[in-house]
Amino acid sequence: MNDITASLVLISVTMVFLIGLQPVLSLQDYWTTNHPGWSHMYLYATGVFSAVIGVLFLLRRRIWAKYINLDMQEEYSPASAAKSSTVSYRARNGNTRKASEVKYPDVYYTATRPASVNIKPMLRLSTEIQSFVDRIDKYTDHLEQILQQKTTELSKNKHELDLLLGQLLPPTIALSFSNGQRVQPATFECVTVYFSDIVGYTTITDQSTALEMVEFLNTIYRITDRIVERYDAYKMETIGDADLIASGIPTPNGSKHATELAGFSLDMINAYTDFRLPHRPSETAQIRIGLHSGKCMAGIVGSRIPKYCLFGEAVSTAAKLEATSEPSKIHVSPTTAEIITKSGGFSLQKRGAVKFKNGKSAETFWLLGREN
Structure with missing residues (x-):
């Protein structure tokens, strides 16, 4: 029996009790005659107590988690669960107790199927990003080729410049001049x-x-x-x-x-x-x-x-x-x-x-x- 069914049953019982409360009060004289000290106030108290019990039943999970201080987090791995069926819970104060040491009520987990997600836009975006990365790679390779070509041309031009300076100036003077040094x-x-x-x-x-x-x-x-x-x-x-x-x-x-x-x-x-x-x-x-x-x-x-x-x-x-x-x-x-x-x-x-x-x-x- 789930929580909703139990709550409906408890509410029905309470309603029957309230409806049938009037005939019960007619027996007050008989009840007080045979049981002096009892009055109809005790009957009303009995009805209120029943209602409180029903509310507590509905709120039992929250009350349990608040006053028992347990987190519903299982400390076990699939490998360890396969070896042992004992489940331990960690309290919020850091203490760890086994399930056998804690009287914890049965907890029912319900799962709902997630709504359907349209992944086509995400796939399209992923394709565009991959295409952009591929273009960047091709552009980088092209820049590397241009840089290598320009470096080769620069080295060739520098060699030709050194040869020209070697013809215009003495070798030692040309070397210092090409290195940017001032020749005194x-x-x-x-x-x-x-x-x-x-x-x-x-x-x-x-x-x-x-x-x-x-x-x-x-x-x-x-x-x-x-x-x-x-x-x-x-x-x-x-x-x-x-x-x-x-x-x-x-x-x-x-x-x-x-x-x-x-x-x-x-x-x-x-x-x-x-x-x-x-x-x-x-x-x-x-x-x-x-x-x-x-x-x-x-x-x-x-x-x-x-x-x-x-x-x-x-x-x-x-x-x-x-x-x-x-x-x-x-x-x-x-x-x-x-x-x-x-x-x-x-x-x-x-x-x-x-x-x-x-x-x-x-x-x-x-x-x-x-x-x-």
């Missing part, structure tokens, strides 16, 4: 400077077209670049037919700078011995060279097109020696001749006194060649 100007106490030009260059220019001059200059530039790579020297500057080359900068090399450029100068004279003008095969070209060892300064000039420039007394003296030189000859200053003589390996010949810009005259020499 420096003073060198003793370096050797090479200065040369082509004899009759102005006449050749007047008698040639622009295309012929470009082809001619490219030919002599390739000769110079090929030979300078063999020595510890750096091609500082080229203006038309004039070359400015130095040894001992930016990295000092002791006293080797004089012998390095002495050997380079002899190779240049030999290269021009059989040289013919590209557009005039019957004509030859000759160069004259000046060498001087002394003090000079160097530094990077310019930011958009940086240039490693050399200036000072050594440059002007080498230019003076080249101007007073002769075709296919190497004019050497006294300081350079002294260093070459100490190092050995080259033959020199006195040329005579030459007056320089400071008004002083000095004995100069011709560099004839290497000693056997």
Whole structure:
């Protein structure tokens, strides 16, 4: 019997009792006669007591849970339930007692079937989210490919830039410049400077077209670049037919700078011995060279097109020696001749006194060649 049926039965009994209460009161005289001390008030009390019992019956679950302090939470797992049928309950005060120790009434659990749920919108939303995630993955993969491609292009461009800087600047200076370091100007106490030009260059220019001059200059530039790579020297500057080359900068090399450029100068004279003008095969070209060892300064000039420039007394003296030189000859200053003589390996010949810009005259020499 469930709670509703029991409550209906109790209410029916109470109603029958109230309806039949009037005939019972007619027996009051008989009841009081045989039982003195009893009155009809006791009968009313009996009816009230019955009603209270019915209400308590309806509220028995709440009263039980409130005063017995039990939570209807079973402390067992399916595995433990399979081993033992004993169920323990935990009271709100933390005490745990077994079911055998607690007189707990039968509890009936009722279950209702949940209302039907339309899952189509949720499935549609899940599909849209998955599609969005797939598009994000494809876009991420595409970005990674673009990033890798751009990184490769950047590395390639940086390599080409480093090569270009290596042609414009000395290797050590180019490395510092590409790394963003400021290259400070420096003073060198003793370096050797090479200065040369082509004899009759102005006449050749007047008698040639622009295309012929470009082809001619490219030919002599390739000769110079090929030979300078063999020595510890750096091609500082080229203006038309004039070359400015130095040894001992930016990295000092002791006293080797004089012998390095002495050997380079002899190779240049030999290269021009059989040289013919590209557009005039019957004509030859000759160069004259000046060498001087002394003090000079160097530094990077310019930011958009940086240039490693050399200036000072050594440059002007080498230019003076080249101007007073002769075709296919190497004019050497006294300081350079002294260093070459100490190092050995080259033959020199006195040329005579030459007056320089400071008004002083000095004995100069011709560099004839290497000693056997």
